[in-house]
Amino acid sequence: MDESHDNLEQxxxxxxxxxxxxxxxxxxxxxxxxxxxxxxxxxxxSSRPPWLxxxxxxxxxxxxxxxxxxxxxxxxxxxxxxxxxxxxxIEVKRRGVTLTVFSASQxxxxxxxxxxxxxxxxxxxxxxxxxxxxxxxMQMDSQELLAPNPGGYIANGITQQTFGRxxxxxxxxxxxxxxKDRRLVxxxxxxxxxxxxxxxxxxxxxxxxxxxxxxDPLGTQVVEQNFEFDLATADAxxxxxxxKKVSCVERDSGELIEGxxxxxxxxxxLLADAAVSDDPDAPRPKTEAIVRSQLQSIRVAExxxxxxxxxxxxxxLRTKTPGNHEMTLSYLCGQAVWQADYxxxxxxxxxxxxxxLDIKGWVSIDNRSxxxxxxxxxxxxxxxxxxxxxxxxxxxGYGQNSEELWWSDLNVDGVFEAELEVRQKKFSEKTFFxxxxxxxxxxxxxxxxxIKQLNLLKAGGVKARRRYLFDPNRDATRATxxxxxxxxxxxxxGRPLPKGRVTFTAVDADGETQFLGRDxxxxxxxxxxxxxxxxxxxxxxxxxxxxxxxxxxHNHYEYRYxxxxxxxxxxxxxxxxxxxxxxxxxWKVTKTTDKYTKHDFKTLHFDCRVESNTExxxxxxxxxxx
Amino acid sequence: MQKTDAxxxxxxxxxxxxxxxxxxxxHRAPLVAVAAGVLRCRDEAEEVAQEALLxxxxxxxxxxDPARFGPWLRTIARNLALDRSRSPRPVPLPDDPPERSSxxxxxxxxxxxxxxxxxxxxxxxxxxxxxxxxxxxGRQIAEQLGIAEGTVRSRLSRAYARLRETIQRD
Numbered sequence: 001m002d003e004s005h006d007n008l009e010q011x012x013x014x015x016x017x018x019x020x021x022x023x024x025x026x027x028x029x030x031x032x033x034x035x036x037x038x039x040x041x042x043x044x045x046s047s048r049p050p051w052l053x054x055x056x057x058x059x060x061x062x063x064x065x066x067x068x069x070x071x072x073x074x075x076x077x078x079x080x081x082x083x084x085x086x087x088x089x090i091e092v093k094r095r096g097v098t099l100t101v102f103s104a105s106q107x108x109x110x111x112x113x114x115x116x117x118x119x120x121x122x123x124x125x126x127x128x129x130x131x132x133x134x135x136x137x138m139q140m141d142s143q144e145l146l147a148p149n150p151g152g153y154i155a156n157g158i159t160q161q162t163f164g165r166x167x168x169x170x171x172x173x174x175x176x177x178x179x180k181d182r183r184l185v186x187x188x189x190x191x192x193x194x195x196x197x198x199x200x201x202x203x204x205x206x207x208x209x210x211x212x213x214x215x216d217p218l219g220t221q222v223v224e225q226n227f228e229f230d231l232a233t234a235d236a237x238x239x240x241x242x243x244k245k246v247s248c249v250e251r252d253s254g255e256l257i258e259g260x261x262x263x264x265x266x267x268x269x270l271l272a273d274a275a276v277s278d279d280p281d282a283p284r285p286k287t288e289a290i291v292r293s294q295l296q297s298i299r300v301a302e303x304x305x306x307x308x309x310x311x312x313x314x315x316x317l318r319t320k321t322p323g324n325h326e327m328t329l330s331y332l333c334g335q336a337v338w339q340a341d342y343x344x345x346x347x348x349x350x351x352x353x354x355x356x357l358d359i360k361g362w363v364s365i366d367n368r369s370x371x372x373x374x375x376x377x378x379x380x381x382x383x384x385x386x387x388x389x390x391x392x393x394x395x396x397g398y399g400q401n402s403e404e405l406w407w408s409d410l411n412v413d414g415v416f417e418a419e420l421e422v423r424q425k426k427f428s429e430k431t432f433f434x435x436x437x438x439x440x441x442x443x444x445x446x447x448x449x450x451i452k453q454l455n456l457l458k459a460g461g462v463k464a465r466r467r468y469l470f471d472p473n474r475d476a477t478r479a480t481x482x483x484x485x486x487x488x489x490x491x492x493x494g495r496p497l498p499k500g501r502v503t504f505t506a507v508d509a510d511g512e513t514q515f516l517g518r519d520x521x522x523x524x525x526x527x528x529x530x531x532x533x534x535x536x537x538x539x540x541x542x543x544x545x546x547x548x549x550x551x552x553x554h555n556h557y558e559y560r561y562x563x564x565x566x567x568x569x570x571x572x573x574x575x576x577x578x579x580x581x582x583x584x585x586x587w588k589v590t591k592t593t594d595k596y597t598k599h600d601f602k603t604l605h606f607d608c609r610v611e612s613n614t615e616x617x618x619x620x621x622x623x624x625x626x
Numbered sequence: 627m628q629k630t631d632a633x634x635x636x637x638x639x640x641x642x643x644x645x646x647x648x649x650x651x652x653h654r655a656p657l658v659a660v661a662a663g664v665l666r667c668r669d670e671a672e673e674v675a676q677e678a679l680l681x682x683x684x685x686x687x688x689x690x691d692p693a694r695f696g697p698w699l700r701t702i703a704r705n706l707a708l709d710r711s712r713s714p715r716p717v718p719l720p721d722d723p724p725e726r727s728s729x730x731x732x733x734x735x736x737x738x739x740x741x742x743x744x745x746x747x748x749x750x751x752x753x754x755x756x757x758x759x760x761x762x763x764g765r766q767i768a769e770q771l772g773i774a775e776g777t778v779r780s781r782l783s784r785a786y787a788r789l790r791e792t793i794q795r796d
Binding site (some may be wrong): 009012014015016021022025029030032 | 646647650658659668669672675676683733758759786793
């Protein structure tokens with residue numbers, strides 16, 4: 001391999017970009033460090049004075065002796081209770097997660113319960129989230145971002161922080177998923193406990209949340225549940241410091257300005273030199289308006305305890321069984337959806353005898369719920385799940401129902417960063433209620449803001465009949481090429497096909513794969529026929545006209561129509577010509593050149609064969625009477 | 627001037643999480659690269675990189691020469707990745723299509739390049755990782771390693787030459 005100098009450097013740069021961490025779990029790495037056991041090996045241990053270690057050791061010894069005495073006196077009712085140390089903080093560890101994603105539904109209503117945070121996707125994690133930087137970016141250097149924030153630095157010039165939460169401004173994305181999240185909650189004490197679950201979907205429906213203890217389902221109950229979504233944005237922090245002292249650092253001069261925050265908006269802060277008193281006779285403090293864009297940073301005394309860095313579920317949990325509990329959390333969340341995509345390669349083309357197709361079906365899961373589901377068991381529900389509009393749901397002015405537009409977003413640069421991951425794992429399909437349930441054979445990680453593609457089916461040698469559809473109401477001059485595919489076992493299919501998009505390709509004379517067209521299919525059970533529209537035929541020209549009109553009585557008319565189909569191909573073709581009749585009158589076909597079938601009360605189908613380089617004329621006379 | 631790894635490592639050994647945070651940010655991409663070169667799997671490499679950092683945090687006091695924090699950290703990651711590669715892992719299905727990266731190279735090709743970087747001598751690896759993975763400038767590398775900028779350039783040049791040889795040989 002000949003590697004030029006530049007090429008090697010480029011490849012190394014590319015490898016460097018590729019190696020940049022993407023996993024959301026990096027955000028919590030420092031938290032995990034801090035929550036590690038206070039073992040002797042932990043840094044900083046040696047810096048403690050020796051007398052402190054002795055005091056701690058003595059304390060532990062006393063606690064152990066006291067505990068042993070207490071345990072020996074505690075009456076037991078047959079259960080081997082583990083008595084948790086009351087000072088041990090509650091820890092939550094993820095055990096596993098199952099994600100059941102519902103297919104994009106026609107009757108999808110806006111059911112997201114997510115509060116509006118609006119605005120851009122700016123946001124910064126502990127390590128900085130460069131990918132999500134919006135116009136208003138956290139203006140901190142890494143040192144500030146990484147600092148434990150004892151003084152509560154606020155980056156200036158930022159008005160919103162969404163922490164990876166999908167923006168709900170503008171288009172409302174649809175979709176729904178059921179999340180079943182199993183976690184180990186450690187060190188619960190008997191009685192009430194405050195338990196917090198982070199890493200839940202930002203689009204969670206709080207009313208659907210259910211938490212159960214698998215360790216003691218009867219003795220453990222949720223007393224209170226809160227979904228905390230007031231995230232630690234700069235403005236949220238400032239709001240809590242109105243009437244309190246803040247310090248600002250000017251961008252250019254580095255000068256420190258201190259004062260009591262009177263009010264603030266996106267552009268400015270109003271500071272006073274003393275706290276404003278409620279006493280009307282008290283001297284009024286001097287106030288000064290400071291333009292926020294001129295500030296480098298704003299410092300507040302401390303981080304309020306009621307601000308969260310990410311959406312968090314908080315429970316007051318009452319249990320009779322202290323110790324560790326295996327718990328299951330389930331909830332519905334929005335903005336996770338899947339759809340099927342079928343790639344159809346027309347392998348052998350034969351207009352007359354029928355085409356041979358190779359069909360590959362893919363499942364595309366689009367997760368924008370705000371949570372990453374690590375090594376999740378994945379289930380997909382195919383079918384139209386009924387939903388009702390939630391009164392809190394965000395109503396957008398777009399009123400868009402088109403899923404096409406929804407999916408087309410994936411290709412719009414800058415709308416969001418879609419990371420395409422292609423994996424192939426097997427789906428098994430089962431009937432579930434009135435739907436089809438597809439279960440993935442192996443766990444898979446579904447990251448936030450990612451489209452994951454998984455293999456759904458592969459079928460080769462599928463036979464298709466080709467038909468040319470001439471429907472004057474659709475196109476007055478051209479016929480649509482249709483492929484009719486029997487979804488049967490004999491035809492190497494015979495399985496439920498979820499609704500999705502079908503892309504047709506074929507190999508040209510040079511061996512290149514060419515795009516032929518695209519269509520959609522609805523949920524299709526087995527043993528039904530798929531009717532796929534490919535394109536408009538080039539060599540088939542059609543016309544339709546009314547050639548006779550006669551009034552037989554005041555309520556009785558006669559019409560004659562004529563359809564002509566000219567086949568310029570070198571092979572004969574099968575054609576379906578559609579005749580449309582008046583829907584407001586009784587009709588009767590009195591004369592026709594070809595046999596027809598009545599499709600519905602106002603539509604006739606003429607199925608005929610048109611030989612190569614010939615013209616086919618279909619004429620039919622209809623009497624309308626009312 | 628940025629704090630050197632040695633300064634930060636000393637502070638972190640004294641219990642400073644923010645200092646360790648800076649080291650994390652500086653070294654996490656090289657760690658992912660080292661692990662990916664062994665494991666040939668990006669997702670697993672990230673897990674190993676995090677595990678290596680957690681281990682390093684626990685064992686930081688055992689590091690005799692804080693100036694060698696980077697090589698020491700990468701050794702932890704390499705050993706963890708080797709351990710993991712020896713343990714039973716899920717076998718990918720035979721017809722798995724290659725994962726597409728946002729850039730041109732496939733994941734497999736990048737992993738091959740990373741494995742090639744790992745065959746270089748430590749002094750060459752160090753400058754490659756700092757320049758291409760930690761995105762440090764020549765001056766920053768010189769400051770961090772306590773060497774002249776010209777030395778950084780010559781080391782990089784020799785590192786590229788060695789790397790080209792390795793790639794061509796393979």
